[in-house]
Amino acid sequence: MSASILVVEDERAIQDSLAWCLRTDGHEVRTAGDGEEAMAIMAGQDFDVVISDIIMPGASGLDLLRKARTLHPRTLVVLITAYATVETAVEALREGASDYVLKPFKFDDLRFRVQQLLEHRAAFQESAQFRRAVENAAADRSLLGESAAMLAVRTQVARTGPAVSNVLITGESGTGKELVARAIHAASPRRGQPFVPINCGAIPESLLESQLFGHVKGAFTSAVQASPGLFAAADHGTVFLDEIGEMPVHLQVKLLRVIEEKQVWAVGSTKPIRVDIRIIASTNRDLAKEVEAGRFRGDLFYRLNVVHIALPPLREHREDIPLLADHFMREFNLKLGRRVRGIDRDALRALMAYPWKGNVRELEHVIESAMILSDGEVLTIGDLPRCVVGDSVPRNESLRELNRQSERQHIMAVLAQTQFDKRKAARILGISLASLYRKLDERRISDLPLQD
Structure with missing residues (x-):
C-alpha cells in the first residue's frame, strides 16, 4: 500500500535513511529539515502521513502536528521523541498524533507502524460511503458492519423488506434484533404505517392478552374503559414481537388464530376486528428445541419462521x-x-x-x-x-512496556495463523525476515517450533 509521506527531521543522516527506507517500500516521500519548512510544504500539498521529530529548531513537532490537524485533518501524524516520558506521549496523543516512536528506533519498526496505520485508515475510508448511506437511511445502526456475516444480514433485510411474509429474527441478547426489525419495516411498503414493538417477556402474563388484542369496558375488574389493543393500533403496519419465546402457550394459540384469520378478538368482545399487519418476531432461544420440549407450539413456529434471519454474535x-x-x-x-x-x-x-x-x-x-x-x-x-x-495488561506499566507486550502478542498471533512459517509471517507483518528473527529473540519467543 503506497502513500505520500513527509519526513521532518533536523538530523540529516536520520532524515535520509528514513526517506530511503520508505521509498523502498513504494511510498512517495518528501523531506524537510525543520518545522517551518514542513509547514510551507504542507500548505501546498496534502500528505497521507507526516513523520516528524518533536524537538527541532524553531517550530516543534507538536506545533507541526497542530498545523497538520488544521490544514489536513485526515493526515496521519507520527511523532519521534528522544524523551521516553509518559507525559510526552500523552500530550502527543491528546493533540491528535496517530502514533509516537522513541529514539533510538529501528527503521523496520517504524515502517511496520506506518504500514499498520495506513491499513487501519484504509479500512475506515472504504467503509465511509456505506456508513453515510446507512446513517441517512431508515435502517438503523444495527446494520453497520462490513464482515461477511453482516453483509449477509443486510442482503436478507433488503430482500425481505418488500415481501409480505412473517419474519423470525434470532440471536443473542444485544445483537440488535429490534433494530433489524425496524430496518425490515423501513424497507417495506408499510414504512409509512405504524411499527409497534411489544416485549412479550416484559408484560405480566395476566395483562398480555388485553395488551395485545384489546378489551371491552367491564371485561375484567380494572377495565374501566375499552382499549383496542396493540395489534389494532398497528393496523396496516408491522408488529414486532420481541422475545416471542416468553409468550405463554395459551396465548400462542390465540396468536396463531390472529395470523390465520387476520382478525383479533378483544377480551370480553363477541365481534372480531379485522387487522392487516405483518408480524416480525424475535428470540434468543432455540425455538425448534422449545417445540420439542413442548414449550412452544410447532404450528405457530412454522407460521412465524417463514423467513429466518440469524444475527451473529459480535x-x-x-x-x-x-x-x-x-x-x-x-x-x-x-x-x-x-x-x-x-x-x-x-x-x-x-x-x-x-x-x-x-x-x-x-x-x-x-x-x-x-x-x-x-x-x-x-x-x-x-x-x-x-x-x-483484563489482567493481561497491568495499569502500572509504562507505555513502552505495554507496546512491547502488544507487539509480542501480535507476532505470536500471526505465527499461529501461518502455522509458524516465519517467512510468511514476516511478509504479513511487513518486516524483513532478519527483523522477525531479532524480534523473536528480544521478545523471548525464539524457542517456538518455527519453520523457515
Missing part, C-alpha cells in the same frame, strides 16, 4: 468492532458534548480481544463509559473498564 465478526466503535464515538460526541477523535492502538486491541457476551449493546456501553471517564481526545486503554482490559 465475537464472530470482530472485524466490525473498529467501525462500530467509531460510530458510537461520534454518537456520544453529540450526546455528551465531547470531541473524542479516536481510540489508540492498545485500547483497540483490548476491544478486539474481549469476548463481548453482551454483544453490540455491551460495546456501546463500554464506549459510552470510556468517553465519560476520559479527559482526552483519544481513548486509551486506561479509559476502558477493568473487565475489558
Whole structure:
C-alpha cells in the first residue's frame, strides 16, 4: 500500500535513511529539515502521513502536528521523541498524533507502524460511503458492519423488506434484533404505517392478552374503559414481537388464530376486528428445541419462521468492532458534548480481544463509559473498564512496556495463523525476515517450533 509521506527531521543522516527506507517500500516521500519548512510544504500539498521529530529548531513537532490537524485533518501524524516520558506521549496523543516512536528506533519498526496505520485508515475510508448511506437511511445502526456475516444480514433485510411474509429474527441478547426489525419495516411498503414493538417477556402474563388484542369496558375488574389493543393500533403496519419465546402457550394459540384469520378478538368482545399487519418476531432461544420440549407450539413456529434471519454474535465478526466503535464515538460526541477523535492502538486491541457476551449493546456501553471517564481526545486503554482490559495488561506499566507486550502478542498471533512459517509471517507483518528473527529473540519467543 503506497502513500505520500513527509519526513521532518533536523538530523540529516536520520532524515535520509528514513526517506530511503520508505521509498523502498513504494511510498512517495518528501523531506524537510525543520518545522517551518514542513509547514510551507504542507500548505501546498496534502500528505497521507507526516513523520516528524518533536524537538527541532524553531517550530516543534507538536506545533507541526497542530498545523497538520488544521490544514489536513485526515493526515496521519507520527511523532519521534528522544524523551521516553509518559507525559510526552500523552500530550502527543491528546493533540491528535496517530502514533509516537522513541529514539533510538529501528527503521523496520517504524515502517511496520506506518504500514499498520495506513491499513487501519484504509479500512475506515472504504467503509465511509456505506456508513453515510446507512446513517441517512431508515435502517438503523444495527446494520453497520462490513464482515461477511453482516453483509449477509443486510442482503436478507433488503430482500425481505418488500415481501409480505412473517419474519423470525434470532440471536443473542444485544445483537440488535429490534433494530433489524425496524430496518425490515423501513424497507417495506408499510414504512409509512405504524411499527409497534411489544416485549412479550416484559408484560405480566395476566395483562398480555388485553395488551395485545384489546378489551371491552367491564371485561375484567380494572377495565374501566375499552382499549383496542396493540395489534389494532398497528393496523396496516408491522408488529414486532420481541422475545416471542416468553409468550405463554395459551396465548400462542390465540396468536396463531390472529395470523390465520387476520382478525383479533378483544377480551370480553363477541365481534372480531379485522387487522392487516405483518408480524416480525424475535428470540434468543432455540425455538425448534422449545417445540420439542413442548414449550412452544410447532404450528405457530412454522407460521412465524417463514423467513429466518440469524444475527451473529459480535465475537464472530470482530472485524466490525473498529467501525462500530467509531460510530458510537461520534454518537456520544453529540450526546455528551465531547470531541473524542479516536481510540489508540492498545485500547483497540483490548476491544478486539474481549469476548463481548453482551454483544453490540455491551460495546456501546463500554464506549459510552470510556468517553465519560476520559479527559482526552483519544481513548486509551486506561479509559476502558477493568473487565475489558483484563489482567493481561497491568495499569502500572509504562507505555513502552505495554507496546512491547502488544507487539509480542501480535507476532505470536500471526505465527499461529501461518502455522509458524516465519517467512510468511514476516511478509504479513511487513518486516524483513532478519527483523522477525531479532524480534523473536528480544521478545523471548525464539524457542517456538518455527519453520523457515
